[in-house]
Amino acid sequence: MYSTEFDYYRAATLAEAHQLLTAHPGAKLLAGGHSLIPLLKLRIASTEAVIDIGRVAELRGLTVDGDSIRIGALTTHAELAASADVTRRAQALAEAAAVTGDPQVRNRGTIGGNIAHADPASDLPIALVALNAQILVTGPRGERAIEAAAFFTGIMSTALGENEIVTAIVVPPGQRGRGSAYVKFKHPASGYAVIGAAASVTVRDGVCASAEVAVGGLVPHVVRAPSVERALLGKPPTADTVAHAAALVADDIRDEVMGDIFASGEYRKATAAVYVKRAIAAAIERASAA
Amino acid sequence: MTATTKTARVFGSGIRRREDPRLLTGTARYTDDVALPGMVYAAMLRSPHAHARITRLDTSRAKQAPGVVAVFTAADTESVLKPIPCLWLVPGSDLKLSPYRPLAKDVVRYVGDAVAVVVAETSYQAYDALELIEAEYDTLPAVTDPEKATQDAAPELHEQAPGNVAFHWVVQGGDVEAAFRSAEVVVRERIVQQRLLPTAMETHSAVAHYVPVTGELTLWNSTQNPHIVRFACSVVTGIPEDRLRVIAPEVGGGFGSKIAQYPGDFVTVFCSMKLGRPVKWTETRSENYQATTHGRDHVQDVELAATRDGQITGLRCTVWAGMGAYLSTAAPGIPTILHGLMLSGPYRIPALKEDVYGVYTNATPVEAYRGAGRPEATFMLERMINRLAAEIGIDPVDVRRKNLIPPFDDGFDVVTGLKYDSGNYVGALDKVLAHVDYRALRAEQARLRQQGRYMGIGVSTYVEICGLGPSQVAGAVGFQGGLWESAIVRFHPTGKVNVFIGASPHGQGEETTFAQIVADELGVEVTDVKVVHGDTDNTPMGWGTYGSRTTAVGGAALAVATRKIKAKAMLLTGHLLEAAVEDIEYESGRFFVKGTPDRYKTIQDIALLANVAWNLPEGMEAGLEATSFYDPPNFTYPFGAHVAVVEVEPETGRVDLKRYVAVDDCGPQINPVIVEGQVHGGVVQGIGQALWEEAVYDDSGQLLTGSLADYAIPRADQLPEIEVLSTVTPSPHHPLGVKGIGEAGTIASTCTVYNAVIDALAPLKVDAIRMPLTPERVWRALQPSREGA
Amino acid sequence: MDIKGSYTFDAPASRVWELLMDPAAIAGCIPGCRELSPLGEDRYRAVLVVPVSAITGNYTGTIAVTDKVPLQSYRLNVEGNGRGGFVRGQTAITLTDAGAQTIVAVDGQVQVGGAIARVGQRLLEGVSRMLMDQFYACLKNKAAVAPPV
The missing domain is CATH 3.30.390.50 (CO dehydrogenase flavoprotein, C-terminal domain)
Structure with a gap:
């Protein structure tokens, strides 16, 4: 398992991540690395540059606002599965996170990376679509929100535009009960x-x-x-x-x-x-x- | 008697494995951990085609790549490396050998066949350069199914083997034609024992260090049998055996796949010979799945003849055993000697005949895989007994009971010509049935069926052959070597002991159990015994660890060597205490004159006195060391009875394994905790074959289960607690009575689980499903349209 | 792996045939096609980048059209090689007149080898179908637009 050579950049902020993406066309974003790294190591995917956004603070955090939940893109499966807020308000998502992969994958893999990768057999997207979640992204043309149901367009294909980054997922409040x-x-x-x-x-x-x-x-x-x-x-x-x-x-x-x-x-x-x-x-x- | 207090025997005590601390803390040192100054890294270019003519192989660009030290093809290696020898030439089988070259020349015959090697300063550079080799192929038709490969239209792999038949072997006993002519009942089934991937945790790996000035080679190798590697490496590379040192450091599992002699090993050696630098080659996992040998791959047509009341009268079968593209080291012996000769199992079967065709196919070579031939035989028999039971409407347990060989303790001749050593098959069956309360289980099954739930119960009785084996028999069945084992026991002056063995354990725990043997025989602390293995420079010759033979044969060698030590200690005690040796007694670590147990010498006293040699009897050599080369008089025949309980969900076809109980008899147990661990691992590997595992090739010969994302090995969360019980029937010919336990679980469990699933579906009239029993396969068997299929 | 599909074009067979034989139209519709250059009659060299985001990779290969029966049927043979392995496809394409519409039936076999076959079989069928669907959807759009006079 030896990838081809690539340059590694680490972004400290979202703005820096965008600058790096612009400077390195075709670069891949690395968050938890549990989808990208295996593909690189198998040489099924190759890239000139990897931009690590795993330490961008703006992409972290899980907050409840009113009854809706805002989930930072770097939130791991394990964090989702363990969150009392997610379990109480969006149990399908907590359950999907809890049965994704194995403990190593759940501890490293992130929700943002998972949905941007858009594997057709991935768990989180299914829960997000049933919960009417919105995917928040930023890009060269600013911020926008995409309905989860419209976000996934094909096998490993999404509505993400060129150089757009998933920043958060918002699960809206359901009806009472x-x-x-x-x-x-x-x-x-x-x-x-x-x-x-x-x-x-x-x-x-x-x-x-x-x-x-x-x-x-x-x-x-x-x-x-x-x-x-x-x-x-x-x-x-x-x-x-x-x-x-x-x-x-x-x-x-x-x-x-x-x-x-x-x-x-x-x-x-x-x-x-x-x-x-x-x-x-x-x-x-x-x-x-x- | 003496005043010595009785303490618990160390033989039979479940002490912790001394191997585990280093394994569990990550400090164990495997072949890939070997790092030498100046070391370079090899990577193999492997054929992406199952069968093709190489039309162009241009390495010039790769040679120019950064960090690349050399690129070699068959054109370079063929003048140095001889073809890899097959070491089990089964007689009377019309064996058609074909050259198994370390690098393919002109034609590639399976996906993964190596065609070139790149050596570079780093592995990354080596893999980058592989992409620069310009290889072009004219593809040829391919065949991967062993039965289809023998049919007229099939493409042929080797000009030496018309119709792809590598060998045709027949085992026959009794008058099988008459048995079928007069049979009251005949049941038939086609069974496919699918191809499996052994999936040792450590992939195959070699580090070769050739020193041109001395002509000496050290080869670190992930192998089960370093002494065989030394021999084979000498044959292939021409390096004399005396200058060839093979070291098997920690080996992360093998399950038979590390018996084989691999092209990659010899290519790595070649690179080191050419470059004069140490060279390392370690498979990636997906390379491992193509390049390391596979297991099983039988298509079996089986017929069983019986009376209406369930007495078996005959067994007749034809087996097409896939060998892959080349005959691997021990491959021909597996579907023949280790399979056909065990076909009558623990039953009295008066007549049987089996035709075995070993078939070349465009697939990875097949080699031993835990159980090696015996699971495939046990499955046939256990499956047919259940089919017979269903046909005549008698409980399958009762059919087994009716046919089991009655208990015997010193030899029983079976129709295939073997003499089983000892057995109490009914005893094991009774024990497992009592443990699960078989009648209660059947009652629960009936109750659940009323509710529309499908619970199934599978029962198997089995006997296996291990402790391979008398060398005379090895020679008679074409094994190109002996099957004895050796041990050196060396007492140091301080009474500490080194044991050097020729066998090469790689996870079975003999560093612990062999220390227990020495401690038990001579009264030293078990912690005072260190067992050394795996290095041909400091261990005596031995044939390796496979066929559940390390304790059964190597343990016997060790017992004999310790008894030689004891005999010398008696002599020396007699000399020191001025008594005749006939009057010296030994008990619990003390040597004393009969009647005066308070005046004694310990083995530690003896070790010091023997080593300093100040006062030895006339003619006695100094030192306290003994060597034994033990050649067993017969094989050993462990046996047992297993029960599985499953529930099948008809709407999805999912199988839930609810309970698994194993009763195994491997004779006296040196360490019951290790026995239990071996049974757990073995049972789980067998369950894997029943429910999940299959190496799938597509029509063009591409391996589609080329990674752990598609090849489903068993996982802990899919399994129930495995209940392990035992009976104890000593082998009459083994110095310790022990038989071997490494493979038992695998041999019994596949069919036990399979029979349980079919039993669950009996009300739905399902009587066969191809393994593995994936949800879709089970679901399909339940669809109304299946009559049309 | 067998691959089958049926696509209904809102255009007469003549127009559909014309499109299917037009290298520029084909190049514009093959997902990820970067280059399609003639290698001789009815043979082309293709360079494409597989447009599945995670599995980007360059493939080069040949596309050949054989057994042409104008307005009715032909065979399309594709061969490609890339870092991830090789792909070979043989498809029979049949056009059926249905009034103002034309039904294009595709019946083919695809062989995939190398790493993509070994570690990617889970997605092979889906990706093949997705790419084929994208290709014909694109052509259908082109067919629906009136041809330049």
Whole structure:
């Protein structure tokens, strides 16, 4: 595992990171390094320059503002999983962080790096889409916020523009009594989500007052499951309702489902409903308890 | 009796492994940790094609790259390096050897076949320069499936082997045709024992240091058998054995893959010979998956004949065993001698026949992998017994009970020609069934089925062959070496002991258990014994650590050597106490004249007196040291019975392994904690084959599971607590009665788990699924359309 | 690895065929294509940068068109090499007239070797499909725009 040669720069501030990016076209940003470094070492990726943003203070921190959570891009999976604020307000995200990779990956890997890398089988994006999160980025044209659902555009492809840097993720407050959950089928070797499902549901007056469901591992990027969501809205949260709604996930995956030697597209498509069902059921249970 | 107080025997005590502190604190020194002045680094250019003609190989740009010291191809090496010898030439098998060159010449035959080597001042520079070698290929059709490789349309790998058949070996006993003609029941199955990647934690590594002025080579090597490496290296490189020192420092696991003699080792030696500088080569993990040998890879057609009431009358099978592109060191012996001869297992089977085809394929060479041939045999038998049980409607435990060989303690002849040493198979089965309360488990299964849940119970009984083995037999079965082991026991004047052994443990814990043997035999503290191994310059010749033979053979050599020490100590005590040697007794570290135990000499007294040699009996040589070369009279045959409990989730096909219980009998246990650890590791490796592991090649011969992101080795969080129990049936011929435990777990567990999954799905009419039992495979077996498949 | 796809163009077969045979159009639509230069009749040298952000890498190779049956079908053979390994593809492309529309069916096989096959199989199918989808989506857009007179 020997990468090709590259220059290493460490940015102390966000402004410096932007200067370095401008000065070194094609440079790669390094945060926790758990996606980039393996690719470099395998020589599947190569780069002239690596800009380490791992010590940029502005990208750190996890704060609660009102009921929304602002998560600095350098927040690690382990920090997300251990955060009482995240668990209380966005449990799907805490759960997704807790089941990503292994302890080493969770201790080093960051949420910003994870979503910018945009692996189609990554856990955090699925939870973020179900929670209607916003991705805050800065770039040559200033700051902007991108809806999580619009951020992921393909396999390792995002809406990030040239020289834009993810700075934070904002998870907006859900309705009162919202519950959320993340459930995955973990690949036995890589730990990536063969299928990942996140659900965020509010139960009020005995019916599902809101429902957001997202699935990953199936098509090139995480997608919402609107048919599933519609089948839940206004219905009492019974096991039958959930099962019926979850089964509709197949309708929401219009593109051909990706497969690999471990799990074919056909299998993933046929069993996705099981994980969707479990995520919704867990979200409802938490919603009812909230 | 004497006044000596009885203390707990050190033999049989679960003391901590003395190896662990250095391993756990990261201070152990592996081959890759060797750093020598002036050392340079080698990297191999490997073929990206499974089968191709090399049309162009231009190294000129690479030679100009920064830091590059040299670039070599087969054109450079072929005048120096001979092909790598295969060391198990199974007789009567029409073996078709083909040249296994350290660097491929003209044609590459698997993805990973090395075609060039770059040596540079740093590894980074070496890998950069690899990209500058201009290699062009004309690709040829490739085949990786061992059965398909023998079919008419298959591309051929070697002109020496028409139809890709490297050998055809038959084992036969009894009248198998008659057994099938008169069979009341015949059950059949095609079993695929998929190709596996051994995945030792340490990848393969070599450091070669050739000193031109003396013509001497030191080779640090990640190997299980340094003395065989010295021999093979001498054959391949021409360096005389007396000038060749092989050191196996800490070795981070091998599981059979470090028996093999590797092209990369000899290429590294060649580089050092040419450059006169130390050269290091260490595989990266993804290189390891291509270049280090693989395991298993059988396609098996099996038929079992029996009576309606479950008495087995015959077994008939054909096996296509993938060998990969070249015959690795011990490869031909694995699907033949270590597999076919064990086909009757712990059962009375009056007639059997097996045809084994060893087949060249465009894949990485196959070599021993923990269990080596025996898991593949045990699986066939245990699978067919369950199939028979289902066919005749009798509980699989009862079918086993009906066919198990009754207990014996000094030899039992089986139909393949082997003589098992001792066994109590029913005893092990009874113990495991009692432990799990088999009837209660079946009742729980019935209750869960009522609820629509699918619990399964798998039971296996097995016997294996280890303690390889009598050298005369080794010669008769074509092994190009002996299979004895050696030990030197040296007492220093202070009573401290060095033990030098020819075997080469690499994780099995013999530094601890061998010290226990010496302590137990001679009454020294276990901490006063240091075991030295792995360096051909200071250890006696030995054949290596594999086949669960280190304690079974090397431990016997050690026991014999300690008894020689004891005999000398008796003589010396008699001289010192002025008594006849016949009147000297030994107990708990004290030598004394019969009847006067209070006047005694300790072994430490004897060690000092023997070493200073001030007062020795007439004719006695100075020193207290003994050597033994022990050649066992027979193999040893450990055995056991295992139970697995699983639950299968039909909607996703996921298998949850809920419980695993192993009863193993390796004879008396020197250190039960180490035995338990060996069983844990072995069981888990076998479970890996059942549920997760498979080396997958695509149609063009690309290895698609080329990293740990796709090749699923077992992880702790996927496994239940493994319950380890034992019975003790000593080997009648071993000086300590011990048999060996390194491979037992792997041999039994694959089929135990497989049978449990099939048992779980019995109500859904599933009777076979190809391994590994991934969720998708299980799910597919449950789809209504499967009838059409 | 088999790869199949079907793309409906809002243009007659003649227009679609013209586009599919137009090196400039193809070069403009192959994701990451930096250069497409003729090597002879119906053979081109291609230089491309795989446009998947994390896996950037330069690939050079050849693209050859064979078995042309105008307005109906042809075969496209692609070979490429780069640091990550090699890619070879053989695809049969069939055009079917459907009134004002044309359906382009792609049926091919892709062989990938080297590091990308060994360590990247998890994403191979998805990336191949994504790139193919991008290519035909781009061509569909070009087809929908009236050709320059």
